[in-house]
Amino acid sequence: MKNYHLxxxxxxxxxxxxxxxxxxxxxxxxxxxxxxxxxxxxxKASLPEQPPQKGEPFSQIMHDLDEKIMSGITHWQSPxxxxxxxxxxxxxxxxxxxxxxxxxxxxxIWATSPAATELETRVLDWLAEMMDMPEKFKSTxxxxxxxxxxxxxxxxxxxxxxxxxxxxxxxxxxxxxxKLVAYVSSQTHSSLExxxxxxxxxxxxxxxxxxxxxxxxxxxxxxxxxQEDKKNGLLPFFVCATIGTTSSTAMDPxxxxxxxxxxxxxxxxxDAAMAGTAMACPEFRHLKDGVELADSYCFNPxxxxxxxxxxxxxxxxxxxxxxxxxSILPEYLKNKATETGAVFDYRDWHVQLGRRFxxxxxxxxxxxxxxxxxxxxxxxxxxxxQNFASWVRESDDFEIVVExxxxxxxxxxxxxxxxxxxxxxxxxxxxxxxxxxxKLNNRVVLRMSIGQTHTEExxxxxxxxxxxxxxxxxxxxxxxxx
Amino acid sequence: MKNYHLxxxxxxxxxxxxxxxxxxxxxxxxxxxxxxxxxxxxxKASLPEQPPQKGEPFSQIMHDLDEKIMSGITHWQSPxxxxxxxxxxxxxxxxxxxxxxxxxxxxxIWATSPAATELETRVLDWLAEMMDMPEKFKSTxxxxxxxxxxxxxxxxxxxxxxxxxxxxxxxxxxxxxxKLVAYVSSQTHSSLExxxxxxxxxxxxxxxxxxxxxxxxxxxxxxxxxQEDKKNGLLPFFVCATIGTTSSTAMDPxxxxxxxxxxxxxxxxxDAAMAGTAMACPEFRHLKDGVELADSYCFNPxxxxxxxxxxxxxxxxxxxxxxxxxSILPEYLKNKATETGAVFDYRDWHVQLGRRFxxxxxxxxxxxxxxxxxxxxxxxxxxxxQNFASWVRESDDFEIVVExxxxxxxxxxxxxxxxxxxxxxxxxxxxxxxxxxxKLNNRVVLRMSIGQTHTEExxxxxxxxxxxxxxxxxxxxxxxxx
Ligand SMILES: Cc1ncc(COP(=O)(O)O)c(C=O)c1O
Ligand SMILES: Cc1ncc(COP(=O)(O)O)c(C=O)c1O
Numbered sequence: 015m016k017n018y019h020l021x022x023x024x025x026x027x028x029x030x031x032x033x034x035x036x037x038x039x040x041x042x043x044x045x046x047x048x049x050x051x052x053x054x055x056x057x058k059a060s061l062p063e064q065p066p067q068k069g070e071p072f073s074q075i076m077h078d079l080d081e082k083i084m085s086g087i088t089h090w091q092s093p094x095x096x097x098x099x100x101x102x103x104x105x106x107x108x109x110x111x112x113x114x115x116x117x118x119x120x121x122x123i124w125a126t127s128p129a130a131t132e133l134e135t136r137v138l139d140w141l142a143e144m145m146d147m148p149e150k151f152k153s154t155x156x157x158x159x160x161x162x163x164x165x166x167x168x169x170x171x172x173x174x175x176x177x178x179x180x181x182x183x184x185x186x187x188x189x190x191x192x193k194l195v196a197y198v199s200s201q202t203h204s205s206l207e208x209x210x211x212x213x214x215x216x217x218x219x220x221x222x223x224x225x226x227x228x229x230x231x232x233x234x235x236x237x238x239x240x241q242e243d244k245k246n247g248l249l250p251f252f253v254c255a256t257i258g259t260t261s262s263t264a265m266d267p268x269x270x271x272x273x274x275x276x277x278x279x280x281x282x283x284x285d286a287a288m289a290g291t292a293m294a295c296p297e298f299r300h301l302k303d304g305v306e307l308a309d310s311y312c313f314n315p316x317x318x319x320x321x322x323x324x325x326x327x328x329x330x331x332x333x334x335x336x337x338x339x340x341s342i343l344p345e346y347l348k349n350k351a352t353e354t355g356a357v358f359d360y361r362d363w364h365v366q367l368g369r370r371f372x373x374x375x376x377x378x379x380x381x382x383x384x385x386x387x388x389x390x391x392x393x394x395x396x397x398x399x400q401n402f403a404s405w406v407r408e409s410d411d412f413e414i415v416v417e418x419x420x421x422x423x424x425x426x427x428x429x430x431x432x433x434x435x436x437x438x439x440x441x442x443x444x445x446x447x448x449x450x451x452x453k454l455n456n457r458v459v460l461r462m463s464i465g466q467t468h469t470e471e472x473x474x475x476x477x478x479x480x481x482x483x484x485x486x487x488x489x490x491x492x493x494x495x496x
Numbered sequence: 497m498k499n500y501h502l503x504x505x506x507x508x509x510x511x512x513x514x515x516x517x518x519x520x521x522x523x524x525x526x527x528x529x530x531x532x533x534x535x536x537x538x539x540k541a542s543l544p545e546q547p548p549q550k551g552e553p554f555s556q557i558m559h560d561l562d563e564k565i566m567s568g569i570t571h572w573q574s575p576x577x578x579x580x581x582x583x584x585x586x587x588x589x590x591x592x593x594x595x596x597x598x599x600x601x602x603x604x605i606w607a608t609s610p611a612a613t614e615l616e617t618r619v620l621d622w623l624a625e626m627m628d629m630p631e632k633f634k635s636t637x638x639x640x641x642x643x644x645x646x647x648x649x650x651x652x653x654x655x656x657x658x659x660x661x662x663x664x665x666x667x668x669x670x671x672x673x674x675k676l677v678a679y680v681s682s683q684t685h686s687s688l689e690x691x692x693x694x695x696x697x698x699x700x701x702x703x704x705x706x707x708x709x710x711x712x713x714x715x716x717x718x719x720x721x722x723q724e725d726k727k728n729g730l731l732p733f734f735v736c737a738t739i740g741t742t743s744s745t746a747m748d749p750x751x752x753x754x755x756x757x758x759x760x761x762x763x764x765x766x767d768a769a770m771a772g773t774a775m776a777c778p779e780f781r782h783l784k785d786g787v788e789l790a791d792s793y794c795f796n797p798x799x800x801x802x803x804x805x806x807x808x809x810x811x812x813x814x815x816x817x818x819x820x821x822x823s824i825l826p827e828y829l830k831n832k833a834t835e836t837g838a839v840f841d842y843r844d845w846h847v848q849l850g851r852r853f854x855x856x857x858x859x860x861x862x863x864x865x866x867x868x869x870x871x872x873x874x875x876x877x878x879x880x881x882q883n884f885a886s887w888v889r890e891s892d893d894f895e896i897v898v899e900x901x902x903x904x905x906x907x908x909x910x911x912x913x914x915x916x917x918x919x920x921x922x923x924x925x926x927x928x929x930x931x932x933x934x935k936l937n938n939r940v941v942l943r944m945s946i947g948q949t950h951t952e953e954x955x956x957x958x959x960x961x962x963x964x965x966x967x968x969x970x971x972x973x974x975x976x977x978x
Contacts, residue, residue, distance in 0.1 A: 017872070017873075018864075018865050018866075018868075018869035018872055018873065019586065019587065019949070019950075020586075020587040020588060020864070022519040022520075022522050022523050022587075023519075024587070025515070025518070025519050025522075025587040025590075025591075026515055026516060026519045028587075028591060029512075029515035029518070029519070029587075029590075029591060029594070030511075030512045030515050032591050032594055032595060032598075033507070033508055033511035033512050033515060033594075034508060035595070035598075036507070036511070036594070036595070036598035037504040037505075037507050037508045037511070038504075039598060039599070040504050040507075041504050050609065050610050050611070052610050052611075054606070054610070054833055054836075054838035054839045055614070055838070055839075056610070056614075057610055057611045057614040057615065058614040058615075058617060058618050061614075061615065061618045063621075064622070064625065065622035065623070065625055065626045065862060065867060066862065066863055066866045066867065067866055067867050067868055068866040068867075068868050068869075069863070069864050069865050069866035069868065069869045070863050070864065070866065072588075072864065074863075075588075075859075075860060075863050075864065079595065083611045083615060083856075084611075085611075086609065086610040086611025086612075086614060086615075087599060087601055087609050087611050087612075088601065088607070088608055088609045088610070089601075090599075090600055090601050090602055090608075090609070091599070091600045097608075098602075098608070098829075101600065101601075101602040101850070102600070103597065103600040104501065104502075105501065105502035105504075105506070105507040105510075105511075106502060106554075107597070108507075108511075108594070108597045108598055108600075109507075109510060109511060109514050111593075111594075111597045112511070112514055112515075112518070112590070112593075112594050112597065113514060113517070113518070113561065115585065115589070115590045115593045115594065115804050116514075116517075116518035116521060116590055117521070117569060117572075117573070118572055118573045118583065118584070118585040118590075118804050118805075119569055119570065119571075119572050119583075120572055120580075120583040120805060124536065125570070126570055126572075126579075126580070127532065127568065127569050127570045127572070128532050128534050128536070128538070128539055128568040128570070129532070129534075129539045129565045129566075129567075129568025129569050130568075130569075132537070132538075132539040132540040132543075132568060133539065133540075133543070133565060133568075135540060136540050136543045139545075140546070140547035141547070143546065143547055144547045163645055163806075163848060163850075164848040164849060164850045165849075165850075166847060166848045166849045166850070167847060167848055170694075170847060174694050177696075185696065185698060186693040186698065186699060187693075187698050187699050187700050188698045188700055188701075189672050189676070189696055189697050189698030189700070189701055190671050190672045190696040190698075194671070203826075204824040204826045204849075205824075205849055207824065208822070208824055208847075211668040211669075212652075212656055212694070212695065212847065213694065213695070213696055214659075214667065214671055214672040214695055214696015214697065215671050215696065216667060216668065216669050216670045216671030216672075217668060217669050218669050218670055218671070219670075219671055260826070261826075261827070314850075316850065322597050322600050322852075323600075323602060323850055323851070323852040324645070324806075324848075324850065324852055340690070342686040342687075342689065342690055344685075344686045344742070344743075345743070345933075345934050345935045346580065346742060346743055346932060346933065346934040346943070347580075351536050354536075356536035356537070357536045357537075365648060365649060365652060365690075365694065365847070366645060366646040366648045366649055366806075367646060367647075367648045367686075367687055368583070368645075368646045368647075368648070368796075368798065368805055368806065369805070370804075370805040370806055374565075377557075378557060380547060380548065381548055381551070381552050381556075381557050382500075382502070382551050382552065382554065382557065383500050383551050384500075384547075384548045384549055384550040384551035384552065385547060385548065385549050385550075386500075386549055386550050386551065387500035387550075387551045390499070390500055391499075391500065451827075452827050453827045467501070468501075
């Protein structure tokens with residue numbers, strides 16, 4: 015009888031073809047233009063307006079994937095992708111996630127798949143150990159880790175837990191009534207402002223503290239602002255320090271900020287979304303000095319740790335503060351294990367109820383690479399960035415804007431902003447490499463973010479040569495016009 | 497040189513083994529106890545306390561998956577899984593998600609992979625068409641759809657957008673200052689209460705409206721409560737109507753509730769997380785009568801539409817209300833396509849920034865099954881549930897608690913609550929089937945939720961026989977004891 019499902023045999027066949035398709039993709043990835051060249055609406059127009067009434071053969075779907083979808087892909091996994099921040103994945107991660115899709119478990123509480131909860135707890139304890147995080151972040155102490163989908167959601171979770179702690183768990187009941195104030199730097203990721211809005215605090219109650227010439231938060235300005243707010247009858251409750259800001263990988267002084275938070279009874283959230291992966295290497299750990307003063311901390315394996323989206327690691331110092339904020343227990347989820355308190359129910363550690371078995375991919379990555387393999391690649395990325403920076407320094411036409419601390423180089427052509435934008439767009443339009451810009455001190459800055467899984471020295475070198483040649487060519491044209 | 501990566505060749509080899517592993521899993525899935533039988537802490541204790549310093553061979557990871565993880569899995573994909581609600585997946589979905597992991601794109605904005613945005617827009621328009629949703633939910637009109645991770649996040653998104661509309665986008669700035677009140681029924685999913693807390697409204701400002709004998713919200717009680725709140729100077733702003741409550745699949749009268757919302761200027765969110773899939777069949781569409789009055793609507797393909805977590809479809813009537821609420825535009829994300837307004841940047845439609853290419857799996861599912869194949873399976877599930885209900889009705893010892901509307905049967909043994917709990921636990925401990933309970937009118941109710949991809953008539957029949965036999969056995973033992 016026709017039942018429309020693929021049989022296991024058909025799945026074996028189609029699945030293996032897709033495995034080959036992915037392997038082929040990586041073998042040929044340099045042939046694609048890194049930045050998709052399509053126009054708005056082009057992909058959509060190529061897809062039928064009406065849904066299919068009848069099922070279609072798998073070969074047709076794969077054909078359309080090649081013919082209709084691929085031209086609309088910007089290739090984040092290309093070794094020549096240097097845009098924004100890395101979002102690297104790796105073969106072990108892809109396979110770990112495949113197992114997760116295959117098992118299809120919903121790990122909302124311990125009882126709905128104990129392994130999903132316990133592997134997550136174990137793997138996040140491993141990471142805390144591997145990255146020399148404070149003991150209190152471990153499940154064996156007062157805290158623990160949970161996988162969130164994104165750093166944005168971690169920020170929201172931290173803000174809300176902080177709000178509840180500051181209001182003695184009253185605002186969950188009454189709504190936000192106190193005059194709460196939060197603090198970030200002018201370089202903090204926009205997800206913090208978004209979180210402050212979503213949590214009902216309001217952007218007027220978010221202070222953007224000034225930064226120093228390295229774009230790091232100035233703790234004395236934080237201190238001053240807190241005093242002023244207190245004088246005005248406001249209640250400071252939350253500070254976010256960033257290890258590795260998005261624009262320029264600036265490093266906020268966590269210890270000094272943390273000490274202020276301790277004294278002022280503010281929740282300290284540390285956002286290490288991209289740079290956090292570097293903590294796997296001892297030589298970068300000074301960047302997290304003072305992290306034992308944090309109430310929460312997050313970093314994204316889905317940025318720089320070879321693990322595909324979604325995967326953000328969120329640690330807290332005191333898990334009860336999370337659970338008291340987010341816990342719900344409807345009758346239909348009651349069970350013995352939960353009642354005895356012997357288990358974690360991760361649903362109570364975050365926004366969502368349903369949860370995918372995300373720790374599998376992380377487990378695959380950590381076991382496949384080992385601490386050693388991860389360190390190898392992190393160091394290689396940092397070294398390539400440092401080399402790129404040295405080429406910029408040696409050139410007459412370009413300059414370094416901030417000294418690169420790890421794997422991001424902020425630089426610019428010594429010409430004006432328009433020229434830099436033009437240069438960037440021209441390079442990106444070749445499809446040979448892709449990088450993006452930001453503004454620092456109101457000037458356009460070009461960013462080479464080096465962290466893709468398959469980026470090698472030769473890619474970085476060729477991209478530098480392309481940038482230089484393009485700049486020379488544009489300058490020549492400009493002169494010819496004048 | 498050793499670079500720790502799997503080569504594409506190794507990936508082909510290991511990947512194909514995992515495809516076979518998954519096919520084997522489905523071929524043998526009935527041999528596993530549906531509910532994991534492990535004790536709290538057992539899985540964690542089986543995993544090393546220390547992270548691996550050196551990488552390990554893939555064979556070792558797969559070995560540990562079998563030996564250490566599998567016993568801690570509760571098999572949501574088993575044809576004998578009848579717990580909670582379905583969280584079904586299918587081979588096409590697993591493969592679509594594999595392609596997504598392989599491509600590893602980060603679709604936060606249009607420019608970072610146009611196909612990720614445009615395929616999502618197209619596929620959600622298809623679904624709106626397939627399910628006969630109001631035109632305004634389509635991207636070609638004022639609204640549009642976006643894939644959220646979960647229905648919980650959709651609820652939060654709806655609450656926050658409603659809060660902003662009601663306060664003229666002021667509370668994003670000032671924090672929640674107005675006396676907002678929201679309305680749900682006593683049967684509404686707990687994620688709504690969680691959302692109201694997270695958004696800074698406070699659970700005191702959430703009214704739980706009474707339900708009728710079918711556990712559906714009583715619109716006249718809603719009307720009364722709104723009037724009372726207005727008299728007390730409060731501002732009603734948000735109502736959630738549920739199509740298919742979690743406990744008993746009760747159907748709130750969307751039209752009557754929607755008319756009240758129109759008159760009172762409240763945002764109407766419709767939560768059809770589980771039951772929404774039924775709208776693919778014309779014969780169930782009366783359950784959504786009045787949905788054109790909704791401001792937002794969500795349902796979870798990751799529950800009943802053969803699509804693995806995370807996948808919640810969220811439609812809005814007016815996308816500008818979402819974008820005005822959630823939009824942020826830091827310099828480093830500025831680009832031409834965004835500036836001209838020619839594209840959707842889905843980051844501005846939800847909480848998170850980073851986003852996975854989730855529409856691929858939905859596209860694979862819809863194209864593989866076609867509307868016809870989806871209808872076939874939905875109808876089959878409903879039919880099996882109706883058959884189960886008829887067996888309950890025919891038995892002397894059991895009774896139906898509420899008439900099943902679609903695929904969930906709420907029933908109980910005519911004995912007491914303790915007996916019902918004992919019966920459920922005893923059946924679940926056999927590992928042969930798994931179902932769960934709830935409480936309705938303060939009495940324990942057993943729930944057979946029928947919606948797993950591979951559930952056939954014979955599974956349901958055997959489970960019914962097991963339940964009956966177990967009840968008889970327990971009764972006999974009880975009598976022997978007395
Ligand atoms: C009616 C209803 N709404 C919301 C949810 C929450 O779903 P999710 O896990 O996607 O947040 C569920 C099930 O868990 C549900 O049945
Ligand atoms: C420092 C920092 N925080 C937060 C984020 C947001 O990450 P996500 O997409 O995981 O929310 C980013 C990057 O986007 C980031 O660089």
